Amino acid sequence: MKRATVSRLIFIILFVGLAGVVFFVPLPLHAGQQAEHRLTLEARRFAFEPAVIQVNQGERVILELESVDVTHGIYIDGYGLKAVSEPGHKARLDFVADRVGKFKYRCSMACGPLHPFMIGELIVKPNLPYWRAVALALLATVGSVVYLWHFAQSGSVTRVSPHPGRRIELTRIPLLKRLLQWRGFQPVLMLGTLFGFVLAVMTGFFGTPVGSKNFAIIFVWIVWWAVLKIVLVPLTGRLWCTVCPIPAPGEWLQRRRILVKRENKPLSLARKWPRKLDNVWLQNFGLLLVTTFSPIILTLPLASGIVLLTFIVMAVVLSLVFERRVFCRYFCPVGGFVGLYSLVSPLELRVKDAEVCRNHREKECYLGSKEGYGCPWMVKPWRLQRNAHCGLCTECLKTCPKDNVAVNLRPFGSDLLVKAGRGLGEAYNALIMLTCALLYSAIFLGPWGWLKDWAGVTSMSGRALYASVFLAINLLLVPGLFLLATALSKRLSRVRGISLKQLFISHSYSLVPMGLSLWIAFSFSFLFVSGSYALSVISDPFGWGWDLFGTRSFPWTPVLIELVPYLQVATLIAGLVFSIYIAYRIGQQHSADESQATCGEHRRTVRGLIPIAAFLAIVTIAFLRLYLG
Ligand code: SF4
Ligand code: SF4
Structure with missing residues (x-):
């Protein structure tokens, strides 16, 4: 092993060891007097008073929960303690604060739209964590x-290489390649998510207004959001765009087909998107609009239903006016940040050999062929250097007659070093x-x-x-x-x-x-x-x-x-x-x-x-x- 590699390894081991010491080694704690901390915790929609309780480790805490409007509960993270108070009836918790750190206490009884966010903090000092x-x-x-x-x-x-690291071509796996080239691959997945989407819109409009009991809030803003952020985007980049139901009805109308590819006139004015607007500013604007109103959208099912319905109507209208998928590429606020964060992901779709593309003039991947449609995302696959705008729709895998398109695994964050497109x-x-x-x-x-x-x-x-x-x-x-x-x-x-x-x-x-x-x-x-x-x-x-x-x-x-x-x-x-x-x-x-x-x-x-x-x-x-x- 080279000396430089050895010294790097020693540095990393020392660093990780020191980090372990900082985080895990127990410190001698002050034993704490057996003092008592009595308090009344007032609960009203959607806050506790006091919002922050500070005690010392070892103190006995006697806490009386008093609801002043509707029934509220309390659950203390880390201590697992629970109590429920109805208006006019106090509930009591009596415990020793033996664990140091910050522990959220939250309302445990559904009490209205902001119920999941009715949170207070118990800080047991010294807050070593x-x-x-x-x-x-x-x-x-x-x-x-x-x-x-x-x-x-x-x-x-x-030195920096614009494309550091090696690639592992996943489309060498014959079964996977056949699946991705199957025309039904994307529509079948979209039909599944479209069912969930329609249900979310309907529950938003007609379901209970209590967010924690409504499909639109729980499945869109908790389940989908968490899966998107924790799994899909970091590991698969834009794979969500492969199955996203929002563009589906517009795209199927535009193509007049769902499963098969036919050479027919699109049901669209097929206008070109203006060059001046070929950027992400509309998505930024949409993102700011949605996030500004998110405390309402995330908690009121009706607001969620309206936003979801607006997205799908916009996608349909834009498909009927413009060519390809203008909504996904230029409007969708989710698409904007998913595209940006997909630069980190270890999954990419790229051409295998740029030279093959240079010598092939027909460009079916962009213009379409009888095997499939031209890139719906207005991407020229032979120029693709980063994930941001490739919606992983797999059309170019179907249309490229030279078998020159691949799906690869690569090091995390590779696209962040690509200068083009910044x-x-x-x-x-x-x-x-x-x-x-x-x-x-x-x-x-x-x-x-x-x-x-x-x-x-x-x-x-x-x-x-x-x-x-x-x-x-x-x-x-x-x-x-x-x-x-x-x-x-x-x-x-x-x-x-x-x-x-x-x-x-x-x-x-x-x-x-x-x-x-x-x-x-x-x-x-x-x-x-x-x-x-x-x-x-x-x-x-x-x-x-x-x-x-x-x-x-x-x-x-x-x-x-x-x-x-x-x-x-x-x-x-x-x-x-x-x-x-x-x-x-x-x-x-x-x-x-x-x-x-x-x-x-x-x-x-x-x-x-x-x-x-x-x-x-x-x-x-x-x-x-x-x-x-
Ligand atoms: S059709 Fe295939 S070979 Fe031709 S330009 Fe597109 S990706 Fe390259
Ligand atoms: S580059 Fe290929 S996979 Fe990506 S959006 Fe275009 S056609 Fe679909």
Whole structure:
């Protein structure tokens, strides 16, 4: 083994060992006096008062729950304690606070639309898990920068290749290839998801207004969202777009067919999409619109039903006016961020040999053939270098007569280093997603009742004020701070021949792994806490008293909730380290002269990394504060 490899291994082992010590080694704790902490906890829709309870480890806590409007319950995470109070009747919990950390207490009785977010915090001091997590984040930041500095100095960090790592071609598996080339592959999957979608719209319109008992809320915003963020996007990129039901009716109308391919005139004016709008700004706008109103959309089934129906109607209308899938490519707010985060995923569809494409003029993959349709996403497969706009519809696998299209496995994050296609629209998409994860965590998972009231307010003036603050944080404050970090980075790295705007755009791609990890961490809170609602809702999707599968009475049961903080810390730290690495590689791309990079260039690159790493560390610590602090 080379010396550089050995020293790298030693560094990594030391780093992981130190991280283990920071996080796991028990500290001698103050035994705590057998003091008593008596308090009355007032519960009203949708907040507890006090919202935060602080006690010392070892104290006896005598807590009286008093509901002042409707029946409320309390469940304390980590302690597993429960009580229910009806208006006028107090309930009592008596326990010793023997475990340190932050434990959410939440309403355990469905009490209205914001019920799943009626949360308070019990902090048992000293809050060691939080301080350990902060120390870990700082250690990960400093360790990553030192690692890159040291190995840059020794010259053992290699130059950037636009397509690093090897590919494993999955379409070499004959069965998989046959399946993907089968015309029914996508329509059959879409028919399945379309059934769920129609049910979600109908339950949104006609089902119970109580979110935790309605299919539209539980299956769209908890089950689908968590599966999308935790599994589908990180591992398969845009695979969701393969099965997404929203474009299905419009596309089938446009083609006048569902399963077979026929050469007939499309049922569409088949207008071309204007070049000026060939970007992601409409999706950013849609994303901001939906996220501004999300406290209402996520909690009121009717609002969810209206949004879902609007999406499908838009998709149909756009299919009848424009060629191909304009809704997916330019409008769908989900498609916007799924496309951005799919840059991280280890799955890609690419041509096998660019030379074959160069010599093949017919371009059936784009224009279509009797085997299938031309790329519905307006992508020219032979130019595909990144996942962002490929909806994995598999049409080009069917149409390419040269068998020159493959589905590959590749290293995580490969596309983040591809320069082609970077733009301000995607940079803003990365920043909006990062900021929304922060704001959602504060609104939905924080103890601040006033913030939930404000976010859910329906009066025009209140909503306008909330929207203004929400948009200002998304469009000005966080991008402004990131611009500042980028300007400092430019100064420290003394990079030449690139504008601040271009550097801002490039470095924004380092936020993508972190953004994805923030959303995964956020989704853990929902899935483990509220996932059990799915069992009762599947039997009674409208909340009308049905019991289709005999599970209607399944009680709300938080699952493995004590694991959630650990999963969140691990995810956030992994996202932080990955983002720092990508920021370094992007900085390396902008070194003054890549072809003749010297040790000095590497040092300047690492110096330029420091402000970006600091920004990433601050974001991570802000999330740790919200989840554990
Ligand atoms: S049809 Fe096949 S070979 Fe021809 S340009 Fe498209 S991907 Fe390349
Ligand atoms: S590139 Fe191929 S798989 Fe991707 S959207 Fe276009 S036709 Fe579908």
